[in-house]
Amino acid sequence: MSIESFYEYPAGIALSIFLQGLREGKLIASRCGKCNTSHIPPRSYCAKCLNPINDFHEITGLGFVETFTCSHISLDGSQAQPVTWVYVRFEGVEGGLLHRLDPSVAPEKALKVRPVYHGERIGSILDIKWFTKAE
Amino acid sequence: MRRRVAIVGAGMTYFRSMQPLTPQELIFEAVRKCMDDCGLTLRDVEAVVAGSAPDAFDGYHHKGLLSSEAVDCLGRAFSRIYVGGGTGVGVAVAGWWHIASGVYDRVLLVAWEKMSHPYPHAQPLFRTIFDPVLEQPLGPNLIWIFALEMRRYMEMHRIGKELIAEVAVKNKGNALDHPYAQLGAKITVEDVLKSPVLVWPVNRLDISPTSDGAVALMLASGEEARKITDTPVWLDGVGACLDSQFWTNRDLGYPYYVYLAAQQAYRMAGITNPLKQIDVFEPYDPFTYKELHHLDALLGKPGLAPKLLAEGQLERDGDHPTSPSGGLLGVGNPIAAAGLMKVAELYWQLSGRAGRRQVPNAYVGVAQAWGDLMQVGQVVVCRV
Ligand SMILES: [Zn+2]
Numbered sequence: 433m434s435i436e437s438f439y440e441y442p443a444g445i446a447l448s449i450f451l452q453g454l455r456e457g458k459l460i461a462s463r464c465g466k467c468n469t470s471h472i473p474p475r476s477y478c479a480k481c482l483n484p485i486n487d488f489h490e491i492t493g494l495g496f497v498e499t500f501t502c503s504h505i506s507l508d509g510s511q512a513q514p515v516t517w518v519y520v521r522f523e524g525v526e527g528g529l530l531h532r533l534d535p536s537v538a539p540e541k542a543l544k545v546r547p548v549y550h551g552e553r554i555g556s557i558l559d560i561k562w563f564t565k566a567e
Numbered sequence: 568m569r570r571r572v573a574i575v576g577a578g579m580t581y582f583r584s585m586q587p588l589t590p591q592e593l594i595f596e597a598v599r600k601c602m603d604d605c606g607l608t609l610r611d612v613e614a615v616v617a618g619s620a621p622d623a624f625d626g627y628h629h630k631g632l633l634s635s636e637a638v639d640c641l642g643r644a645f646s647r648i649y650v651g652g653g654t655g656v657g658v659a660v661a662g663w664w665h666i667a668s669g670v671y672d673r674v675l676l677v678a679w680e681k682m683s684h685p686y687p688h689a690q691p692l693f694r695t696i697f698d699p700v701l702e703q704p705l706g707p708n709l710i711w712i713f714a715l716e717m718r719r720y721m722e723m724h725r726i727g728k729e730l731i732a733e734v735a736v737k738n739k740g741n742a743l744d745h746p747y748a749q750l751g752a753k754i755t756v757e758d759v760l761k762s763p764v765l766v767w768p769v770n771r772l773d774i775s776p777t778s779d780g781a782v783a784l785m786l787a788s789g790e791e792a793r794k795i796t797d798t799p800v801w802l803d804g805v806g807a808c809l810d811s812q813f814w815t816n817r818d819l820g821y822p823y824y825v826y827l828a829a830q831q832a833y834r835m836a837g838i839t840n841p842l843k844q845i846d847v848f849e850p851y852d853p854f855t856y857k858e859l860h861h862l863d864a865l866l867g868k869p870g871l872a873p874k875l876l877a878e879g880q881l882e883r884d885g886d887h888p889t890s891p892s893g894g895l896l897g898v899g900n901p902i903a904a905a906g907l908m909k910v911a912e913l914y915w916q917l918s919g920r921a922g923r924r925q926v927p928n929a930y931v932g933v934a935q936a937w938g939d940l941m942q943v944g945q946v947v948v949c950r951v
Contacts, residue, residue, distance in 0.1 A: 433626055434626075435626060439699070441699040441700055443700050447700050447701070451700075473701055479811065498719070499715045499716070499718050499719040499722075499819060500715065500718065501711055501714035501715050501718060501766050501767055501768075501769075502714075502764075502766070502767040503708065503710070503711060503714070503765075503766040503767075504763070504764050504765055504766060504767070505708060505710070505765050505766060506706075506708070507690075507691050507694060507706050507707075507708050508687070508688060508690060508691050509688050509690040509691075509708065514767075517705075517707075517711060517715070519715055519815065526816060527813065527815045527816055528815045529701070529815070530701075530702060530705065530707075530815070531705065532705070541722060556704060557700070557701045557702075557704050557705065558704050558705075
């Protein structure tokens with residue numbers, strides 16, 4: 433038996449703005465007007481204040497590696513070429529992004545990184561090719 | 568007014584990969600053993616609380632129904648609890664609500680899993696726990712999230728893989744004495760370190776096996792329990808809490824949501840110093856480091872568990888026996904059933920029925936499970 437179904441997920445208010453930002457080569461965060469907390473990926477409401485958010489702003493893109501891993505298996509569990517994944521946070525912003533690390537860079541804690549974008553972008557998390565070391 | 572709740576019986580199936588049995592047959596076997604254990608019949612049951620992980624494993628929706636015949640549901644209240652990997656202990660927590668509230672006196676708990684249905688492996692189904700817009704396009708497998716967390720935990724407390732591997736050695740060794748265990752074995756730290764790296768720093772032997780199995784427990788109100796058995800094990804504290812769906816908002820080094828769930832259960836059970844007052848620990852150990860990560864939160868002291876492990880105190884004959892059952896690493900990990908197995912182990916340990924696994928002087932125990940995408944804490948405290 434197999435279940436055949438495709439799924440379409442709406443990005444919603446805040447993530448649509450985020451994806452539009454990626455298309456333009458920018459990282460967009462949200463800011464709550466009540467508690468002033470910035471968040472990436474952006475949110476359409478503040479869970480602390482239960483406040484709707486209308487303030488979206490570009491951040492520098494200069495982040496740091498919070499933690500990382502190197503996967504030797506593919507989605508189905510079979511052996512695969514090792515790929516390093518990093519969880520990147522940004523100074524003064526809550527949350528963070530999971531993405532690939534440039535294979536020419538060795539991962540380490542607190543490594544300063546920035547996103548590298550593809551030339552052609554469609555409004556997807558994959559518009560970021562990977563994060564690389566920021567000089 | 569809140570009523571006291573007791574466990575009066577337990578039963579379980581073998582935990583095995585690819586069991587040639589249907590979910591109904593597994594459930595039937597666990598339930599029958601449980602009823603034999605407490606000397607009741609299904610006629611005595613007033614309500615059933617069932618637990619099983621995602622429907623995707625079975626490719627069959629509303630799969631709570633799979634248990635309805637084996638537990639003879641006609642004329643009884645039935646509910647299915649689902650909090651990811653936390654489901655097994657969550658079932659015990661919800662069963663407690665049923666009785667403590669005064670609504671029911673005799674409640675049957677059953678948790679099961681058939682992880683061998685999806686072909687060729689259950690692994691790709693776990694992808695659906697990630698955010699569909701920002702994370703699923705990256706093609707994540709389940710182990711990623713554990714690897715990111717394990718590395719952060721190792722860094723936070725400056726511990727190496729050699730020490731963490733001791734958890735696999737201990738739990739698989741303990742499981743040799745569990746009659747239903749899937750992966751009891753005498754292994755060494757070197758075996759763990761030399762097993763294939765799947766998602767660094769996670770090696771194959773750091774992970775519990777996928778499995779099929781079922782566990783059933785019978786709960787009763789205090790008054791009923793005394794009629795049913797001379798050796799009730801009291802379910803004196805329960806705690807449950809969730810953190811945000813977004814794992815990116817937490818420090819992965821400490822499961823604060825498990826700490827908060829434990830504190831709820833301890834307050835209810837009058838535990839103020841868990842290290843001193845608790846004799847048996849059954850923290851959730853789907854991965855080696857997770858046992859330490861969770862035990863830290865159960866003790867309320869980040870970094871204490873690895874120290875106790877290094878001193879040999881978590882062994883069955885140590886001062887703080889942890890996963891004397893053999894845990895998920897040794898007994899196996901049929902998700903919801905594995906969590907309820909931990910509660911069953913407290914029942915067996917505290918009532919002196921644990922056979923070769925018996926921990927001496929076991930009067931108070933804590934069991935915990937965890938799940939979803941790193942945000943579910945479910946905790947129960949038992950005592951005799
Ligand atoms: Zn706010």
